[in-house]
Amino acid sequence: MKRYALALDLVDEPQLISEYVSYHQEVWPEIKASIKDAGIENMEIYKFGNRLFMVMEVTEEFSFERKANVDKTNPKVKEWEDLMWKYQQALPGAAEGEKWVLMDKIFQL
Template identity: 55%
Template sequence: MKRFCLAVDLKDDPKLIEEYEKWHKPEHARPEITKSILDAGVTSMEIFRLGNRLFMIMETEDDFTFENKAKMDQDNEKVQDWEEFVWKFQQPLPWAAPGEKWMLMDQIFKLTN
């Protein structure tokens, strides 16, 4: 298993944030999007919010790669429609490259027992 943490910002608009959260509730989940995530080798995904910052924790199969997931997403019309839809709620982090959304975070501390 691998674990990745990623971040992106939402537009700082309470109505847009509320709508974004609505679309991420289980009763509004799009089955084709969930399937595409699982098919890419993601075994668990959680998204947290603080203000307009989103933080995602992804656990994946050992052979998961972001390059493979990006290729699968690019070839999936439903995923492209979803990404276009959610982009109206999201905005890039200040240091993101043009077109970059979710950015991989670096682990700087780990406590284990």
């Protein structure tokens, strides 16, 4: 099993942050299915202010590229991702159109 850590910022408006959190209390079943089908065995998102931190535990077969390609053909995932852009903003230094940015591990005990 492999673990990834990613970061993203939300638009810094309390009402939008509250809406975003609400969506993530009841994620659409199609989105949960697409996450699991991609080989993601566990996913957690943490929030501090408008900063998000995600931890993903994935199978050895998982690939970000494969997931992105499959997501492009899934209308429900596209609907979810388009909706989430209302709340999300790219981190400084993120590539054009990039949402979640992969973080580098710099310490482990």
